Amino acid sequence: MAAYEISIRNCNSIDLAAIRIEKGSLNIKYGPNGIGKSTIARAIVSQARGDGTLDALIPFKNRGKAGSKKPQVDGIDDVKSALVFDEEYVNQFAFQQDEVVKNSFNIFVKTPEYVTTMAEIEDLFTGIRKAFADSVEIEQTTKDLKELREAFGNSKTGAIPKNSKIHKAFGTGNKIENVPDSLKSFETFIKSPEPSKWISWQIKGNEFLKLGDTCPYCSTGLPEGPQKETALAVAKEYDATAIGHLNVLKAIIGRLGKYFSDKCRENLEKVTTAKIELTAQEQGFLSGLKTDTDALIEKLEGLRTISFFTLRDVGEIGEKIGQLKIDLAMMDKLDSVETRKVTDPINAQLEELIEKVGVLKGSVNKHKARIEKAIKENQTSINSFLKSAGYKYWVAIIPEPDSYKMKLIHNDLNEHVESAAKHLSYGEKNAFALVLFMYQVLSENPDIVVLDDPISSFDKNKKFAILHELFQGKGSLRGRTTIMLTHDIEPAIDVIKSTSDVFKGSSPSAAFLSSRDGKVNEVPIQRGDIQTFTKICRENIAKLADPIVKAIYLRRHYEISDDVGLEYNLLASLFKKRATPTVKTITENRDMSAEEKGKAQESIRVYIADFDYDDLVKQLNNVAAMKAKFLRTDVGYEKIQLFRIVREHDDDIITKFINESYHIENEYVMQLNPHKFESVPEYVIDECTKLLTSA
Structure with a gap:
């Protein structure tokens, strides 16, 4: 079998290290601490990735010296990718806040087959995607509809709550359009483009009126009587926040005007310019408008976000898609020519999708079955390992809105463990992280895998369990170019002699590393050694x-x-x-x-x-x-x-x-x-x- 003859020069304490790596095999490099095993790992990974980090290994004796030799790694020119398991991997990638390992979706679910099938399913939604893309106004319109919906507030009965923005703005009459006679002198300011700013400024000045008879705004005389009462009346009649809501809502209604039916626009004009408190009929009209607004938003959002994820848990896909059709006859307040210009193309594309619903249903269900199979296999494998290693944890791959995440669960807890790193012991984290790392390797398929002293801290039983999980069976690192650097001889004993039959599928080899005068040498370890x-x-x-x-x-x-x-x-x-x-x-x-x-x-x-x-x-x-x-x-x-x-x-x-x-x-x-x-x-x-x- 072909091998890499790697030479590492001028890296930390290493002047020269000559390492032989058998391709497609498990290569164990055993040696005492302090000879530069981690430096060898970093050098190989840096060179493989070509990320510029190799220069960070320049020896202290060479730093700051002109013409000093730079770190150099030769012999792996065709290696372009590498993954390394070390303490940094455990700290940065394993045991995230809300999932066991960073990007668990990419590692455990997003296989090449998954990507291909998703592309096929997404292709069925191309028409609807294009209909949304071709409507330049639909994004702003949807945003305005959502802001209008928010202004209506939430109510179980459907009535407009008194604490809602729209009730505060129009509930007691539109006092911007209908300025009280006593405040006609301020009409120019009240009807300005941003009246809430002027009202807020005016009200803030009122607290200074009690300091004397001089106007706090213009410093002219302001004796007790009508003039002072007029200045104070603004605060009694107007609320700056409510006026702010009114101004914003007027702008939104103005932008949405063309999407309202003629009758709806007439009624809105009455409601938004009324002098007095809204009548029951007017409130009922607003409630109906809210219902139609909610319905249109739901339809638009459902169509805009339609995907495998929105359909994966649906019992009857055809029925679900049919429910997404936008029927403006059922939303008469939004039934206008301009609204139909937006909804008709979307409905037309939806009809085409409905014709393909059989294909879509088959694709979604097959995809679900593949995902469920992959999830089951991964969960079973990891949980079997955790059980065999004596850990009281198990994992579950949980569906997210647009993804999947692997969660950690303790045997005594019915919900997943947040911040798993805080609960797992040092040994548990390392053992578990190693198995997670293996799955990441299977997912990313790097050219070379480096294990930097992965199992030295474990007892004999756990060492064997981890080695068995990593290198025995199809779903393992078997057949991959792997370097295991260790100061523990036990892995070499297990794979070369004691239980060599178990690991022969990995074509393992072992070598002993020693260092003298900055030169690292390796001596092959044979079974008889x-x-x-x-x-x-x-x-x-x-x-x-x-x-x-x-x-x-x-x-x-x-x-x-x-x-x-x-x-x-x-x-x-x-x-x-x-x-x-x-x-x-x-x-x-x-x-x-x-x-x-x-x-x-x-x-x-x-x-x-x-x-x-x-x-x-x-x-x-x-x-x-x-x-x-x-x-x-x-x-x-x-x-x-x-x-x-x-x-x-x-x-x-x-x-x-x-x-x-x-x-x-x-x-x-x-x-x-x-x-x-x-x-x-x-x-x-x-x-x-x-x-x-x-x-």
Whole structure:
């Protein structure tokens, strides 16, 4: 199978990393923290997307220096898209306020087949869409009708409420058209284009009349009497807000005038210019106008927004579409020549759609069935995973007015969980987000998928459940070019050895990453490389030459085999550099007898033929020779063990750290041979070297 030979240069702490990625496979890259795995992920994704973010990885040592080398990624020129799972993905895309993952509709429902079918359905509505588009006035007319409807207010009985805008404007008579005789001197202002502004200004000034006999508007004398009463009368007769409503409504009615029937216009003229409070008949007329207005808006909006979404829950589509026909005979107050110019073309297109209703019904129902199937499959898969992983949550894909959204529901709650991120634990969020990410990959189909340390924080059972969900079966990442960067060896153990048959469909490969002097190297991990540490110890004892290094592995062999008899005690004494070996158990702590020493030494020679305790103690006490041995080996694990022997009694922090961290090297039953796979971080080796060479 073809592979990408990727080279990454000058990115953060990486001077050069050479990475091989098998196409269409799961590529596990395992290595300790601190070697630049996240940098590798960011570099590959930045190069694939070509979004200009690669330059952000320039090493600190190169920043601000003229002519310094820029970040560079080679070997993936044909890769144009990438998706990456990391902490940023969890924070930015998963667990939104009102849906489980951002754009859940696009991920779980909007498949290529969905888009094609929607286009076919929308094509049936082309005529109606065109009828609306060809009527340049219909948008403004609909807007005016809605504003007029709002002015009528809401009432269960159908009567015009007294707190409605139209009642406030006309309910007690039109005092703009019918200025009271006492205020004729203000008629020019009251009948101005925006009388509410003048009235508001005039009323605000009234509070200053009580300060004296001078007009607050013109500073002329204003003695008590008719003049002052006239100034105050404006506030008694007029309400600025009501006048504002009246002015707006007059403008709306003026724009809508041509859409009213002749009789309706006559009646509106009477109502809007009346001197006195509206009669019951006039109020009844307004109620009827409101009913017709509501009906026309409902028809226009229903036709304008007709789509798959408005019909998906309709039992009988033909009946629903027939109800959308605009019958102006039933809305006589809006039955005019101009109204028919708007509605007739729409009705004509509706008739054509009614002729195709059989096709439309079939398309909508088939589309619904496909969507329901997709939803059911996605929900079932995710919910099965959540259940198998022991999470008390489930998901449901819910219809929205023009979309679908995936919601999170707790087993103990009958409604979806708002702000899921606040309720899920760190582990729950990561596990769940990984599965959601998988579906996003299936939806967007990127050229390459990067998983940056995705499952290290989970226990063994959940790790396997997540790996199984991600890479086993048709609806998974199987067959996609995927890079999993991890500091956890367990995924490699699972997919390469322990349960390899389960994951063979993903054609998995694994490699061990190590870093020295800014260069990241990878060593392929084969099935045979994953061994018990007992086997590793025996293998190294058999093939290595140095008896001290061989003794290091033999002591570990006895330790992990729980064989801590005379042989183990002799080797423990050796590394303590004791001239006389000791026996230390739970019940005793004494010198080893000569006979015991001889017996133990003979047993050890089965593994190390030239083992001589006294000679090796002398070597271990020769600090210069031990430092030379330390510098000679290139194997980090062996350097650490030699360092511990030389610096046995030091009290510095690095020595304590090494003694704690590398005494029991690996918690797994299966692991990699530290003689072949460089598992010790570079900074630890550097610190050990510095301490030894400076002593």
